[in-house]
Amino acid sequence: MKTLERSNFDALADAVCAAAKPGERSSLLLKAEASDFIRFNRAAVRQATQVEQAHATVALTQGQRRAEGRVTLTGQLDADVATLRRELDTLRALLPDVAEDPWLLLPEAPARSERHEHGALPSAAQVVGCVSEAARGLDFVGFHAAGPVLRAFADSQGTRHWHHVESFHTEWCLYHAADKAVKSSYAGSQWRDAEFARRVAEGAQRLALIAKPPRQLAPGEYRAWLAPAAMAELLATLGWGGFGLKARRTGTSTLMRLAHRDAALSPQFNLFEHSAQGSAPGFTAEGFARPARVGLIERGLATGTLANARSAREYGAPANGANAEEMPESLSLQPGTLAEGQAMQSLGTGLSVSNLWYLNYSDRQACRMTGMTRFACLWVENGEPVAPIGVMRFDDSFLRMFGEGLVGLSDRAELIADGDTYAERRLASTSTPGALIQGWRLTL
Structure with missing residues (x-):
């Protein structure tokens, strides 16, 4: 996905930051992801999809006045640059009518940071196989989300931040009857089939307990x-x-x-x-x-x-x-x-x-x-x-x-x-x- 690439962000950031006129400060906040989503019921796939999306928030500041707007990006660099520049022009036209903000505070000195965390993420097919194997015979109801997520920031003062992580989050219930179920979850950046299976098995052991008549407690x-x-x-x-x-x-x-x-x-x-x-x-x-x-x-x-x-x-x-x-x-x-x-x-x-x-x-x-x-x-x-x-x-x-x-x-x-x-x-x-x-x- 182009919007998750560093070179794409740098090009968008350069376009936004270069558009600032004397006395102005422009900034770009980029949010993007490429995520797999799978829903399960009775340990079978009920819904599976992938979402690729990117949104940019551009802001323009002059003195104590600040305006910002949010646009959806396509991944086509030329088109996205044009969209961001149009948004900046719109914000520039709005600024004179924006009230001064007495509590507005922005970073004084430029800063840089970078985090690029590669994960060992399972494919959708791998997750489906793990659920099918570990939850055989169980009413497994769950949700899985995984993939890279990006957060990046740049401004015309020279600040550049890059945050790219690959992670997964899986949560599920082993359902018994009525309102009785055992809930578990597994999250992180390094997926291990054995660890997922262990957590399902641990929940299955507790499932046998909740099948018993409940103990009524007094306040x-x-x-x-x-x-x-x-x-x-x-x-x-x-x-x-x-x-x-x-x-x-x-x-x-x-x-x-x-x-x-x-x-x-x-x-x-x-x-x-x-x-x-x-x-x-x-x-x-x-x-x-x-x-x-x-x-x-x-x-x-x-x-x-x-x-x-x-x-x-x-x-x-x-x-x-x-x-x-x-x-x-x-x-x-x-x-x-x-x-x-x-x-x-x-x-x-x-x-x-x-x-x-x-x-x-x-x-x-x-x-x-x-x-x-x-x-x-x-x-x-x-x-x-x-x-x-x-x-x-x-x-x-x-x-x-x-x-x-x-x-x-x-x-x-x-x-x-x-x-x-x-x-x-x-x-x-x-x-x-x-x-x-x-x-x-x-x-x-």
């Missing part, structure tokens, strides 16, 4: 093992309003008690925005380079925020590559010391929680969250899963769960990729271990 406090997928849901909710500089300065952050040192998490809890580890690009849509790592919570204490350019300008703080929403894109919770393979033994008697959903805040100022258990959540006795549980709602403070309630974190983190493919494949991810907590509060 109350329980010892619980939260699998990485459940942890990713909790951390995603925390990222919604927890880490942004603007939310902190306006007092609306859900972590205000932590920021004011009115509360503390366990010293085991170390959370970072780790751009060097994730799949998201190391630069923003405005061309700011992102640090390799930003400390958010270290040894249980709030240590940093995510600051985008506008908040940095408004509050006189340095920008650190946050997106417009000041939400994390490469969140990483550091592993602990609990042996992952001994999770059930460490739990003893209590709940093994594979997935959570419908999460929201029940009290934002107290960082109190609520949500529902989902899929194969099991009752465990003396380290042995014995029965599924009925669907339950939890309502508990994140500060309590991972403060006094945190027993330990597992010794291995799992990459949980953002599976959103609406309009385009996302590159956000969360790396997290599982967690053992006590006193987890179920309300109904």
Whole structure:
């Protein structure tokens, strides 16, 4: 695909940047992908397609006025260059009518970065063969997306960023009956048939357990093992309003008690925005380079925020590559010391929680969250899963769960990729271990 080639981007960037007139600043943000998509039902292919697409956002800035537009690219260089130049002319005509933006901030010094991550991706035929073999006799319902994704940026000041990664994301359920299913996922850049088969087999073992009559639990406090997928849901909710500089300065952050040192998490809890580890690009849509790592919570204490350019300008703080929403894109919770393979033994008697959903805040100022258990959540006795549980709602403070309630974190983190493919494949991810907590509060 031409729009994924470096030479094509360089030619488009040169055309956009050369079009800037004295006193103007022009920029180009390119997003492109060539993705395979496959949907499965009963371990058979129900839909298979490939999408090749590229979009460019061009921006023109003069003083404190800025206008931008988004166009679809064809891969035909001459035609795309003409389209971008026409868009710049349109923006130039609009600029005099655009109000000055007091919080507009763009990079002062030109910067360059490059990441080109080659993956070992399976062909569509290989994925179909793996599913057919590993899920034989199972009601396997799933979705697979794979292929190269490009993010690139250039501006007339000399900034050039290039981010090209090859990755896959596969998630599936092994369905039993009614609302009973086991959900699993596999994501990364290096596909291995054996690892995929292992995960399917592991889910099949749990499928036998959820066929048993469910254990009905009374509301109350329980010892619980939260699998990485459940942890990713909790951390995603925390990222919604927890880490942004603007939310902190306006007092609306859900972590205000932590920021004011009115509360503390366990010293085991170390959370970072780790751009060097994730799949998201190391630069923003405005061309700011992102640090390799930003400390958010270290040894249980709030240590940093995510600051985008506008908040940095408004509050006189340095920008650190946050997106417009000041939400994390490469969140990483550091592993602990609990042996992952001994999770059930460490739990003893209590709940093994594979997935959570419908999460929201029940009290934002107290960082109190609520949500529902989902899929194969099991009752465990003396380290042995014995029965599924009925669907339950939890309502508990994140500060309590991972403060006094945190027993330990597992010794291995799992990459949980953002599976959103609406309009385009996302590159956000969360790396997290599982967690053992006590006193987890179920309300109904």
